[in-house]
Amino acid sequence: MMAGVALEHAILVSLLEQPGSGYELARRFDRSIGRFWTATHQQIYRVLKRMEADGWVTAEEIDQDGRPDKRRHSVAAPGRAALTTWLREPVQPESVRHELAVKIRGAAFDDAAGRAALIVEVERYRADHEATVHRYLTGEQRDFPDAGALDAGQRLQHVVLRGGIAYERMVLAWLDDVLETLHGLGR
Amino acid sequence: MMAGVALEHAILVSLLEQPGSGYELARRFDRSIGRFWTATHQQIYRVLKRMEADGWVTAEEIDQDGRPDKRRHSVAAPGRAALTTWLREPVQPESVRHELAVKIRGAAFDDAAGRAALIVEVERYRADHEATVHRYLTGEQRDFPDAGALDAGQRLQHVVLRGGIAYERMVLAWLDDVLETLHGLGR
DNA sequence: TCTTGATATGCAACTAGTTTCATAGCATGA
DNA sequence: TCATGCTATGAAACTAGTTGCATATCAAGA
Numbered sequence: 034m035m036a037g038v039a040l041e042h043a044i045l046v047s048l049l050e051q052p053g054s055g056y057e058l059a060r061r062f063d064r065s066i067g068r069f070w071t072a073t074h075q076q077i078y079r080v081l082k083r084m085e086a087d088g089w090v091t092a093e094e095i096d097q098d099g100r101p102d103k104r105r106h107s108v109a110a111p112g113r114a115a116l117t118t119w120l121r122e123p124v125q126p127e128s129v130r131h132e133l134a135v136k137i138r139g140a141a142f143d144d145a146a147g148r149a150a151l152i153v154e155v156e157r158y159r160a161d162h163e164a165t166v167h168r169y170l171t172g173e174q175r176d177f178p179d180a181g182a183l184d185a186g187q188r189l190q191h192v193v194l195r196g197g198i199a200y201e202r203m204v205l206a207w208l209d210d211v212l213e214t215l216h217g218l219g220r
Numbered sequence: 221m222m223a224g225v226a227l228e229h230a231i232l233v234s235l236l237e238q239p240g241s242g243y244e245l246a247r248r249f250d251r252s253i254g255r256f257w258t259a260t261h262q263q264i265y266r267v268l269k270r271m272e273a274d275g276w277v278t279a280e281e282i283d284q285d286g287r288p289d290k291r292r293h294s295v296a297a298p299g300r301a302a303l304t305t306w307l308r309e310p311v312q313p314e315s316v317r318h319e320l321a322v323k324i325r326g327a328a329f330d331d332a333a334g335r336a337a338l339i340v341e342v343e344r345y346r347a348d349h350e351a352t353v354h355r356y357l358t359g360e361q362r363d364f365p366d367a368g369a370l371d372a373g374q375r376l377q378h379v380v381l382r383g384g385i386a387y388e389r390m391v392l393a394w395l396d397d398v399l400e401t402l403h404g405l406g407r
Numbered sequence: 408t409c410t411t412g413a414t415a416t417g418c419a420a421c422t423a424g425t426t427t428c429a430t431a432g433c434a435t436g437a
Numbered sequence: 438t439c440a441t442g443c444t445a446t447g448a449a450a451c452t453a454g455t456t457g458c459a460t461a462t463c464a465a466g467a
């Protein structure tokens with residue numbers, strides 16, 4: 034296993050927090066985990082299958098009524114050992130793919146119509162982030178109502194969520210700066 | 221060309237700002253562009269070759285004394301047209317791969333020794349970001365000393381740099397929160 | 408002279424991630 | 438009954454990104 038390859042590890046952490054099916058994991062990656070690690074369901078099912086073959090996770094068939102059966106995965110001892118090993122490796126620098134920043138610098142090579150279109154896009158993008166921060170704040174109220182009464186795992190989940198909130202707020206303030214700058218070019 | 225596939229476009233923007241060799245592009249990706257789009261030199265040379273074959277960029281052999289020859293690339297009309305088309309496509313959400321956040325949540329499933337090791341890693345990580353924000357601030361002073369006397373391209377580069385600075389400051393504040401939380405678990 | 412280090416370019420093999428497509432159960436409402 | 442939509446899993450093909458290697462020029466210093 035290479036250092037920095039973390040989808041396996043993100044899945045292990047998520048399954049340790051709460052066992053679940055591939056489908057459930059995919060939804061968690063769309064919400065909570067997806068804040069800092071994205072993955073599609075295809076990728077998750079593939080990696081889950083590999084981890085099962087390697088004995089890192091076990092699966093249990095669950096009959097459900099009212100909906101299709103599912104396979105609930107749990108972390109086995111070798112998976113937990115692999116996670117511990119990985120946890121003690123040096124942290125890789127975060128990698129960012131920020132398309133909007135490329136487009137903003139690219140706007141210098143487009144005309145007024147292109148910059149007007151970019152303003153519209155930035156406003157839409159801003160609305161998305163506005164919605165995200167509200168979702169995070171609602172989740173924070175729901176999951177961590179009493180900051181004094183949390184166990185270790187909850188405190189760690191909470192500090193990561195606070196990071197997500199701080200990130201979203203920073204983005205919103207920066208997008209206001211971007212919009213002001215873009216409007217300023219027209220004057 | 222798929223939407224959201226932006227290495228080509230990041231290279232086009234960088235070459236429009238300033239023509240240069242693959243090597244120079246790789247250094248820019250380590251510094252300025254790399255703030256929001258990472259790429260290794262191997263990837264850059266490969267994509268550059270493809271863009272040259274597609275007529276998006278042209279290359280000119282430059283004899284240098286005191287160092288090896290290089291091939292300076294410039295954007296050709298089809299490349300500029302491709303960039304304009306891409307600029308007007310909807311902006312994809314930024315994708316984040318934040319390994320540290322996974323490890324913080326993972327620390328709930330490690331022992332006290334593991335958490336102590338994580339604290340050391342977070343401190344090292346914090347020092348890296350501290351150095352980065354200083355580098356950005358120095359670059360800001362150097363490249364944008366007089367905010368009133370900038371052309372459109374410089375203003376757009378400046379607002380992206382301000383985003384980088386805001387991001388780094390947010391990260392530093394959050395890492396302080398993380399360290400406090402990790403220390404709090406031991407008490 | 409020999410080593411180190413920066414500049415400069417590139418191939419080959421591998422791993423990770425995305426996109427498209429396919430299947431199927433079951434609930435709800437038109 | 439039929440369409441829609443959510444739950445649930447997965448294959449196959451493709452594209453992007455990483456890692457390891459290879460090569461070469463030239464400067465500076467041991």
